[in-house]
Amino acid sequence: MKLFTHGTSVLLDDIPLLAFERFAEEARGAIAEGASVLSFFALQDDIAQLYLFLGFPERGTIGGLRAQVDRSYPSLTPALPQAQLFEREIFENTGIVPEGHPWLKPVRAIMDYDFYALDGGQTHEVAVGPVHAGVIEPGHFRFQCYGEDVEHLEIALGYQHRGVERAILAWPEKKRIHLVETAAGDTTVGHAIAYSSALETLSEIAPDARAEIIRGIALELERMANHIGDLGALAGDVGYLPTKSFCGRLRGDVLNLSAELCGNRFGRGIVRVGGVGIDLDAKLAAMLAERLTSVLRDTDEAVALLWDSPSVLARFERTGALTRETALELGLVGPSARACGIERDVRADYPSGAYRFSTIPVSVSNEGDVYARALVRMLEYRRSGETVLEWLHNLPTAGAVHSLGVTEENGARMETGVPRLQPNSVAVSLVEGWRGQVCHCAITDARGGLRHYKIVDPSFHNWPGLAYALRGQQISDFPLCNKSFNLSYCGFDL
Amino acid sequence: MLKAIQSRLHQGYRTNAFPERDPALPARYRGLPVLDGARCDACGDCVERCPTDAIAVRGPGMLDGAFTQNAASSEVRAHIATELSLDLGRCLFCGECETACPSGAIHFSGSFRMGARAKEGLRLRTELAQTTSALSNARTAADSVRDETAGARAALPESRVEGQLIEALDARMRAVFGRAMKIRQVSAGGCNACEADINVLETIGFDLSRFGIAITASPRHADALLVTGPVSKNMELALKKTYDAMPEPKIVIAVGACAISGGIFAGSPDVCGGADTVIPVDLYLPGCPPHPMTILNGMLALLGRVSGYKKNLT
Ligand code: SF4
Numbered sequence: 001m002k003l004f005t006h007g008t009s010v011l012l013d014d015i016p017l018l019a020f021e022r023f024a025e026e027a028r029g030a031i032a033e034g035a036s037v038l039s040f041f042a043l044q045d046d047i048a049q050l051y052l053f054l055g056f057p058e059r060g061t062i063g064g065l066r067a068q069v070d071r072s073y074p075s076l077t078p079a080l081p082q083a084q085l086f087e088r089e090i091f092e093n094t095g096i097v098p099e100g101h102p103w104l105k106p107v108r109a110i111m112d113y114d115f116y117a118l119d120g121g122q123t124h125e126v127a128v129g130p131v132h133a134g135v136i137e138p139g140h141f142r143f144q145c146y147g148e149d150v151e152h153l154e155i156a157l158g159y160q161h162r163g164v165e166r167a168i169l170a171w172p173e174k175k176r177i178h179l180v181e182t183a184a185g186d187t188t189v190g191h192a193i194a195y196s197s198a199l200e201t202l203s204e205i206a207p208d209a210r211a212e213i214i215r216g217i218a219l220e221l222e223r224m225a226n227h228i229g230d231l232g233a234l235a236g237d238v239g240y241l242p243t244k245s246f247c248g249r250l251r252g253d254v255l256n257l258s259a260e261l262c263g264n265r266f267g268r269g270i271v272r273v274g275g276v277g278i279d280l281d282a283k284l285a286a287m288l289a290e291r292l293t294s295v296l297r298d299t300d301e302a303v304a305l306l307w308d309s310p311s312v313l314a315r316f317e318r319t320g321a322l323t324r325e326t327a328l329e330l331g332l333v334g335p336s337a338r339a340c341g342i343e344r345d346v347r348a349d350y351p352s353g354a355y356r357f358s359t360i361p362v363s364v365s366n367e368g369d370v371y372a373r374a375l376v377r378m379l380e381y382r383r384s385g386e387t388v389l390e391w392l393h394n395l396p397t398a399g400a401v402h403s404l405g406v407t408e409e410n411g412a413r414m415e416t417g418v419p420r421l422q423p424n425s426v427a428v429s430l431v432e433g434w435r436g437q438v439c440h441c442a443i444t445d446a447r448g449g450l451r452h453y454k455i456v457d458p459s460f461h462n463w464p465g466l467a468y469a470l471r472g473q474q475i476s477d478f479p480l481c482n483k484s485f486n487l488s489y490c491g492f493d494l
Numbered sequence: 495m496l497k498a499i500q501s502r503l504h505q506g507y508r509t510n511a512f513p514e515r516d517p518a519l520p521a522r523y524r525g526l527p528v529l530d531g532a533r534c535d536a537c538g539d540c541v542e543r544c545p546t547d548a549i550a551v552r553g554p555g556m557l558d559g560a561f562t563q564n565a566a567s568s569e570v571r572a573h574i575a576t577e578l579s580l581d582l583g584r585c586l587f588c589g590e591c592e593t594a595c596p597s598g599a600i601h602f603s604g605s606f607r608m609g610a611r612a613k614e615g616l617r618l619r620t621e622l623a624q625t626t627s628a629l630s631n632a633r634t635a636a637d638s639v640r641d642e643t644a645g646a647r648a649a650l651p652e653s654r655v656e657g658q659l660i661e662a663l664d665a666r667m668r669a670v671f672g673r674a675m676k677i678r679q680v681s682a683g684g685c686n687a688c689e690a691d692i693n694v695l696e697t698i699g700f701d702l703s704r705f706g707i708a709i710t711a712s713p714r715h716a717d718a719l720l721v722t723g724p725v726s727k728n729m730e731l732a733l734k735k736t737y738d739a740m741p742e743p744k745i746v747i748a749v750g751a752c753a754i755s756g757g758i759f760a761g762s763p764d765v766c767g768g769a770d771t772v773i774p775v776d777l778y779l780p781g782c783p784p785h786p787m788t789i790l791n792g793m794l795a796l797l798g799r800v801s802g803y804k805k806n807l808t
């Protein structure tokens with residue numbers, strides 16, 4: 001296995017190409033030691049190769065492995081459940097069969113397909129979607145129920161598939177940053193940083209400190225907006241309206257802070273390859289800090305109401321619980337994993353960019369239920385808020401930005417230009433988006449063009465977690481459980 | 495309970511005063527763009543940078559939209575180009591063109607009032623100054639305007655940036671929907687930003703329900719269908735079925751660049767490329783995503799419930 005760190009590009013030839021048995025053995029060994037699957041895909045030219053990238057959070061390193069395969073290979077899933085969706089994806093995209101995969105069903109293709117069904121006189125099936133009741137993205141949920149209890153939930157996605165990865169490869173360079181910014185629009189900053197740092201790694205550009213801090217501010221604002229929105233929505237799902245309505249407004253206030261930075265509420269235009277597309281002066285920094293302080297104060301008050309209301313806590317506690325073991329086996333990431341006591345956070349495990357300057361404590365809880373997922377969000381938005389304030393008060397000097405080509409004029413952009421990428425190399429970038437680990441993997445060809453681009457949104461890891469969390473729950477608790485994960489449809493479907 | 499009441503008092507009244515007063519938008523917000531043909535020297539830098547071919551410099555004999563640096567020498571270009579245009583339906587409001595333009599011919603105003611009943615209404619155009627001397631004269635004139643408004647965002651007087659006028663529904667439709675309208679929303683490949691900025695209208699900041707507009711969970715109860723996303727092939731059928739399930743009369747609003755033209759995804763074999771490839775659309779609201787105020791203003795304008803802008807721009 002080739003071990004490397006985030007931010008270093010690796011020659012493809014340096015990633016060992018193993019016989020499949022060795023490949024599988026090394027993967028199993030690493031995962032037994034606590035590694036997790038970051039990305040797993042196949043490249044098919046004359047020959048097909050499997051690429052597996054593993055993360056070692058304890059050591060902060062990434063491990064890369066390759067295996068040459070023919071039309072099929074023995075599935076890794078029976079021993080490594082977290083590989084199940086990746087193997088289905090490989091099959092759907094390339095036709096390479098993971099022999100012995102327990103359930104080789106569609107990932108994004110919408111086709112006639114027999115859902116898992118329960119037999120029995122008192123069982124019934126509930127089908128929901130693709131179009132849902134509220135203003136939400138589409139997906140299909142199939143519940144197998146015994147009375148009110150959900151025995152099994154199957155989640156069928158793919159409705160949002162727009163062909164993002166293919167477009168990144170096939171379309172002109174100028175479109176790419178916009179494609180990644182909209183891969184999952186609520187994670188604009190997370191995906192834009194992952195893309196930019198993958199390309200920066202391949203072209204050995206290093207954004208300067210000021211640009212890194214501005215990216216950090218944008219990423220933490222994105223996290224805060226979503227976490228605060230989720231806490232409000234969780235309150236709404238249990239019928240506790242004060243927090244719901246306060247947080248609805250406060251989430252918008254945080255989005256407006258992003259808009260003060262770049263003109264767009266979702267942070268579009270902040271992150272650009274090589275640095276950032278915007279700058280801020282002392283006046284704007286002070287204004288953001290002041291408004292953020294008041295948002296934090298109001299949010300603390302609104303969220304504290306949840307923990308003061310026994311009726312809310314009674315609905316949160318023990319609803320949709322996952323054990324730490326299940327979460328580890330499924331390979332969950334982000335707040336959903338941390339709510340199961342798994343102390344993993346890209347910001348702490350693989351620190352890069354702004355997170356090399358400030359350490360944000362990892363927020364964990366042990367219960368694995370809706371309560372824990374709410375608690376982790378509460379801890380996280382607060383810590384994000386404190387960190388953003390710290391960054392705003394200590395922005396590295398404006399002078400540093402000149403190396404990026406950003407002029408001192410407020411709001412001016414850097415000259416982007418097409419970066420020159422190292423040929424026959426790979427870069428893996430990791431970002432802790434608000435839902436968890438965002439992983440982008442870029443592979444170049446002999447001329448330094450992009451040959452393969454793989455995006456793994458945290459939702460790709462976490463949707464199976466939601467399905468498991470529903471087992472044995474009342475079907476009426478689905479909205480609450482669903483919101484406590486709040487996963488992305490388009491981030492999964494790409 | 496007491497704490498909840500206490501914080502209710504502390505959190506205060508938060509609903510904006512629209513339509514009586516416009517809310518203050520961030521200084522860097524990019525709203526309705528304004529094109530100034532007097533300043534454009536047809537260099538095509540904006541066209542090069544635009545990710546969606548939304549902006550174009552055209553002239554007789556020039557390829558539609560596909561304007562490149564080497565298409566002609568700059569002198570020739572300046573002579574044959576007659577028009578600078580920007581299609582709001584494709585625009586991501588990324589601002590790349592404004593930055594790229596060396597002569598300040600493109601400017602994003604702070605107006606959120608955008609939208610049109612027909613796609614043609616989304617195409618902003620301006621005539622170019624024809625000759626080099628006319629160009630430099632116009633430049634000087636425009637510069638003097640700019641100097642007078644030093645520090646202001648626009649070279650143009652702000653009164654010209656009132657926004658686009660959206661034609662209201664006819665009297666019969668207004669009688670049906672004018673005071674109460676139920677919306678069904680379908681995301682068909684939307685990235686969840688358009689969806690989020692529709693959702694936010696239901697929060698206390700905008701309080702959609704004070705206008706008698708509400709989001710409903712069933713197409714059977716819906717008057718209007720708000721479509722977001724480029725209509726992924728995988729959602730084509732569901733979108734069509736939702737539309738068919740709605741009772742007549744009904745209206746369809748395409749929200750965001752994706753739903754209007756496919757946006758950044760236009761041309762992908764996995765998308766249809768806009769709502770009107772599947773169902774008829776009554777109102778197009780541009781943006782990526784449109785600001786919540788653009789969506790709110792658009793719906794109210796359609797219902798004939800906002801007025802007060804004096805001029806239609808361009
Ligand atoms: S703002 Fe619109 S017209 Fe200008 S470059 Fe961006 S997408 Fe193109």
Ligand code: SF4
Nearest residue numbers: 685688750751752782
């Ligand atoms: S128009 Fe922009 S914001 Fe809206 S769905 Fe498309 S990509 Fe997302």
